[in-house]
Amino acid sequence: xxxxxxxxxxxxxxxxxxxxxxxxxxxxxxxxxxxxxxxxxxxxxxxxxxxxxxxxxxx
Numbered sequence: 898x899x900x901x902x903x904x905x906x907x908x909x910x911x912x913x914x915x916x917x918x919x920x921x922x923x924x925x926x927x928x929x930x931x932x933x934x935x936x937x938x939x940x941x942x943x944x945x946x947x948x949x950x951x952x953x954x955x956x
Contacts, residue, residue: 898946898947899916899946899947899949900944900945900946900947901915901916901944901945901947902941902942902943902944902945903939903940903941903942903943903944903945904939904941905939905940905941906938906939907938907939908937908938908939909923909926909927909937910923912926912939912945913926916947917950922950925948925950926945926947926948928948929945929946929947929948930945930946933945
């Protein structure tokens, strides 16, 4: 299982961009980390689960 440790100021879309190279996977991130669902801007040191997903390639 992959994890990500937040840095101060991270947001769901920023984390998605960092780990998946796309902002479009925030729903998958949020569903895998329901205990943090109400956080919009993260503090540092929070451990998030990074679910394995199939990335769609665009032309």
